Amino acid sequence: MYMASPSDPAMTDEQKDRSLRDTAVGFMFAAKDLIAAALAWLFYMICTHPHVEAKILDELKSLRPTAADDDGAPVVFDSDTLRSATYLHAAVLETLRLFPSAPFEEKEAAGDDVLPGGTTVAKGTRVVFCLYAMGRIEGIWGGDCREFRPERGLAPGGRARPEPSYKFAAFNAGPRSCLGKDLGLSNIKIAAAAVVYNFRVELVGGHVVEPKDSVVLHTKNGLLVRVKRREAA
Numbered sequence: 754m755y756m757a758s759p760s761d762p763a764m765t766d767e768q769k770d771r772s773l774r775d776t777a778v779g780f781m782f783a784a785k786d787l788i789a790a791a792l793a794w795l796f797y798m799i800c801t802h803p804h805v806e807a808k809i810l811d812e813l814k815s816l817r818p819t820a821a822d823d824d825g826a827p828v829v830f831d832s833d834t835l836r837s838a839t840y841l842h843a844a845v846l847e848t849l850r851l852f853p854s855a856p857f858e859e860k861e862a863a864g865d866d867v868l869p870g871g872t873t874v875a876k877g878t879r880v881v882f883c884l885y886a887m888g889r890i891e892g893i894w895g896g897d898c899r900e901f902r903p904e905r906g907l908a909p910g911g912r913a914r915p916e917p918s919y920k921f922a923a924f925n926a927g928p929r930s931c932l933g934k935d936l937g938l939s940n941i942k943i944a945a946a947a948v949v950y951n952f953r954v955e956l957v958g959g960h961v962v963e964p965k966d967s968v969v970l971h972t973k974n975g976l977l978v979r980v981k982r983r984e985a986a
C-alpha cells in the first residue's frame with residue numbers, strides 16, 4: 754500500500770521517496786519502541802495495582818488458551834481469543850491514557866485558524882501539545898484523572914466503552930492517526946496475557962519508576978522486576 758502511496762500528483766519523486774522513507778522509519782519505531790514502552794508502563798501499573806492484576810488473571814482463566822501447558826510450556830493466548838478480554842483491553846488503554854508512548858503531538862496550521870479555546874493560530878504555526886498532560890486534566894477525565902482505573906473504559910456489564918479519538922489521543926486523531934493501532938494493541942495484549950497468566954511480576958523494592966523526558970515515553974531507570982512462575986509464587 755505504501756509503495757503506491759502517496760498518490761498526490763503534485764508531489765515530486767524526491768518528496769515521494771522522503772515520505773516512503775519516513776513511513777518506513779515510523780514503522781520501525783512503532784513496532785519496537787512504542788509497544789515496548791507501553792508494556793513497561795502496563796507492568797508498572799499491574800505491579801502497583803494488585804487488584805487489577807487479579808482481575809486480568811481471572812479474565813484470562815475464563816478464556817481458552819491457544820496453547821495449553823500440558824507439557825509444562827507457558828500458556829499463550831492469540832489475538833482472536835483475546836478479543837473478549839475486555840478488562841485487559843481497558844487496562845492497556847488506561848495505561849496509554851496516563852503514559853502515552855508518544856507523549857507529544859505536533860501539528861502545523863494549514864491555514865489561519867482559531868482553536869476551540871479562542872487562541873488564534875496563523876497559517877504555518879506549529880502547535881505542540883502534550884498527551885501526557887491531557888491524560889491528567891480533570892476537565893477531560895474527571896476528578897479521579899490521576900488514578901489508574903481500567904473500569905473507566907468499561908460499560909456496565911463489562912463491555913468496552915470506547916472514548917472519542919480526540920479525547921483519548923494516544924494513537925493521534927484525524928486523517929494521520931496511527932495505522933498500526935489494532936496491531937499494536939493486539940501485540941501488547943498477547944505479550945501481557947502470556948506474562949500475567951504464567952508469571953508473577955514484582956517490582957524490585959526501592960526502585961524508582963519515572964518517565965524519561967524523550968519523544969518516546971520510556972521509563973527513566975528501566976523497570977526492575979522479579980519474575981516468578983505462578984505455581985511457585
Ligand code: HEM
Nearest residue numbers: 783784787788791854855923924925929930931932933937
Ligand atoms: C502502543 C503502540 C502504538 C502507539 C501508542 C502509536 C501511536 C501513534 C501516534 C501517536 C501516531 C501519530 C504520530 C504523529 O502524528 O507524528 C502514529 C502514527 C503511525 N503509526 Fe502508530 N502507534 C503504535 C503502534 C504502531 C504499530 C505497531 C504500527 C505498525 C506496525 C504503527 C504504525 C503507524 C504509522 C504508519 C503511522 C503514521 C500514520 C500517518 O502519518 O498517516 N503504529 N502512531
